[in-house]
Amino acid sequence: MRFPVMFVATLIGLALCVYNSTGYDPHNFVFFMFSIPAWIMDLFVDIHDVNVLLMYVLTVASWALLGYIADVLIERGRRSNRREA
Numbered sequence: 001m002r003f004p005v006m007f008v009a010t011l012i013g014l015a016l017c018v019y020n021s022t023g024y025d026p027h028n029f030v031f032f033m034f035s036i037p038a039w040i041m042d043l044f045v046d047i048h049d050v051n052v053l054l055m056y057v058l059t060v061a062s063w064a065l066l067g068y069i070a071d072v073l074i075e076r077g078r079r080s081n082r083r084e085a
Contacts, residue, residue, distance in 0.1 A: 003068065003071045010064040013062070035055065035058075037058035
């Protein structure tokens with residue numbers, strides 16, 4: 001099984017972190033809109049006390065996980081279509 005969605009999703013996570021780290025997102029609006037770990041972390045602790053590198057790693061990992069789940073679901077759909085045909 002190939003993982004094209006996981007690859008693209010990981011690139012999206014990396015692009016999100018690079019965009020945030022360059023300073024073009026000064027108030028972190030884009031980062032907080034698209035980073036699932038930032039949503040969850042903000043519920044439990046003050047987001048300003050969390051290490052930025054940890055947030056970047058978790059963001060890329062969560063995007064990669066979402067891509068992997070999408071790839072698995074796509075592969076299951078293809079297998080069920082082959083069985084029916």
